[in-house]
Each structure stands twice: as structure tokens, then as C-alpha cells.
Amino acid sequence: MITIENVHDFPARARGAYVTIGNFDGVHRGHARLISELVARAEAVGAPALAVTFHPHPATFLRPDRIPDPLVWLEREIGLLRAAGVSDVAVFKTGPWLLELSAREFFERVVMGQFGVRGMVEGPNFFFGRDRGGNVAVLRKWCDEAGIELRVAEPLTTDDGRMISSSRIRATLADGDVAEARALLGRPHRVRGVVSHGAGRGAGIGVPTANLDEIDVLIPADGVYAARVLVPSADGSPPTRWPAACNIGPNPTFGEQARKVEAHLIGFRGDLYGQTLEMDLLRRLRPTRAFAGLDDLLDQIGRDVEEALRVCEAE
Numbered sequence: 001m002i003t004i005e006n007v008h009d010f011p012a013r014a015r016g017a018y019v020t021i022g023n024f025d026g027v028h029r030g031h032a033r034l035i036s037e038l039v040a041r042a043e044a045v046g047a048p049a050l051a052v053t054f055h056p057h058p059a060t061f062l063r064p065d066r067i068p069d070p071l072v073w074l075e076r077e078i079g080l081l082r083a084a085g086v087s088d089v090a091v092f093k094t095g096p097w098l099l100e101l102s103a104r105e106f107f108e109r110v111v112m113g114q115f116g117v118r119g120m121v122e123g124p125n126f127f128f129g130r131d132r133g134g135n136v137a138v139l140r141k142w143c144d145e146a147g148i149e150l151r152v153a154e155p156l157t158t159d160d161g162r163m164i165s166s167s168r169i170r171a172t173l174a175d176g177d178v179a180e181a182r183a184l185l186g187r188p189h190r191v192r193g194v195v196s197h198g199a200g201r202g203a204g205i206g207v208p209t210a211n212l213d214e215i216d217v218l219i220p221a222d223g224v225y226a227a228r229v230l231v232p233s234a235d236g237s238p239p240t241r242w243p244a245a246c247n248i249g250p251n252p253t254f255g256e257q258a259r260k261v262e263a264h265l266i267g268f269r270g271d272l273y274g275q276t277l278e279m280d281l282l283r284r285l286r287p288t289r290a291f292a293g294l295d296d297l298l299d300q301i302g303r304d305v306e307e308a309l310r311v312c313e314a315e
Helices: 029-045 074-083 103-115 136-146 166-174 178-185 294-313
Strands: 002-004 018-021 049-055 088-093 119-122 149-152 189-196 210-213 223-231 240-251 256-265 276-286
Touching: 018 029, 018 103, 029 049, 029 119, 029 149, 049 074, 074 088, 103 136, 119 136, 136 149, 166 178, 178 189, 178 276, 210 276, 223 256, 223 294, 240 276, 240 294, 276 294
Parallel strands: 002 088, 018 049, 018 119, 049 088, 119 149
Antiparallel strands: 189 210, 189 276, 210 256, 223 240, 223 276, 240 256
């Protein structure tokens, strides 16, 4: 990873690359198509393929009351971009030094001066510079004048003609439709959190749960979900994947209104407190609701666990 904190410093190894710049939140199927075109163009001329993203999201400074919940955390975004085929990922450390550059200044001082780009690939909705003063039409004009190739990748749409976008995926998750979000992302939506001590009620009724706190990505709508939890190994080997039933939301049966994320790892025995777990949400099984009593709740939990296990085994 390359961190960009000003308009001067940049490693020589990443200059002269084919570059794409954007907010790749989620690294969804639309982003994958753009990256594929970037890599193809870079390979055709023997140049590196560089993806450039932003952290934190520019909205943190420009629209602090409307900061979108991220779909992925930064390290995962970088890993997904690398897995899509780029040679390297550069991250703008977003701040006034960057956001106050006009479109022309951004092009001359960053694109040309720092990156020394060989070519660029962008989506049709790419904007850059202060107040989003630059768009792909402006960028094409300046690239043509500088002798730089610019490819504008066609957006990826679903069968209904709607474009795949991060905002569409957020709306889908807000409805709890993690299966549709998976189709748009190209993989399940993943959350991560630190296992904390809860009320201990789950263990008391024979259904122990891992309570996840400090979740730093979008949490889907309340409900019960089939999930897969990645449990870290002590020896550094790949994590173990456990089928799970996950409850998101309050616990109205016991009068609790606080929104929680609790995962029952099916068949797991062990101490997870303090560990950071990642969890893929596979399918929403039902909405959250109150039950008449403990017996009714346990009957439903039993059905939820069976269904979650079936979903996981079908993967």
C-alpha cells in the first residue's frame, strides 16, 4: 500500500502506471469490471496497474452529516483490489490539502506531477477536484492534450437495467436483503467486530452467542440471518469457518431495546472473548419479533439454527 499525504511524495516504482481513482467502497462487481479493464490496458503496454482510493471518505469533511456507512474496512478494500488484479493500491489520506485542490490543480499536480500516469480508466460518473469541478469530459480533454489515454468503462447493470453501485448495495442491506447484496457485490457482505461480554442469557438457555461490538461497516436491517463466522487460528493458519445463526437487533422477548449483533456458532466450543471475528451474512431467515415466552423462543431458535446450518451446508 502507498499512502499519499501531500502533492509531492510518491514512490518511483508506482509512477508511469495505468491508474484508476475513486471510492471503491465494497469493491463490487461494477468496480471489478473497471479494474479488469485497467489491468488489461496496463498489461498491453507493460505498465503497472494502480488503484487509488480515499481514506477517510471525502464526505467526512464535505458532508459530515451524511457520511455513508462503509461496506468494507480499509484493509479489506485494499485486499479486494489486489485480488482483482491491480499491481498496487495508493490511499489518499483525505484532508484539506487534497479537497481544496481545483480540478486543474488535481490533474496537473497529482495525476501528472505525482503519478506521471501512462493512462487512466474511470467510470462515467467520475468527478474530481474542489466542488467536483472536473468530470470525465473535462478529464478526456486534458488527457488528450497531454497525450494520455483515457478509457471510460461502461457501468455494469443488472437485468432490470439498474446500475450496480455502492449506494444501491447500502439500500439493499438496509432492507435486510443480504442475498441481493451478495449478487451485487459478487460475494457475501462481511462485518467484523470484537467479541464482548453480554448479559450471558444465551449461554444460560443453552444457545451461547458471540456478541460483536465495534463493528465498523454497515450493519444490515434487524433480523435473524444465516451466516458464516471466520474464527482466527492461534498458529497463524487460515481462519476456521463456522456456520452460524446471527441475530441483529433488540431482544424484545426480554424487554431489551438496544440493537446488538449476536452470533451463535453452531457446534463451537471455546472462548472467543476479546477476539476480532469476521462474519459473512448469507441469507435473512426472518425478522426480529417478540415471543410469548422462553419455550416459544427456544423452539424458534432451534428452527433458526437448523435453517442456518442448511444454508451454510448448501454453500
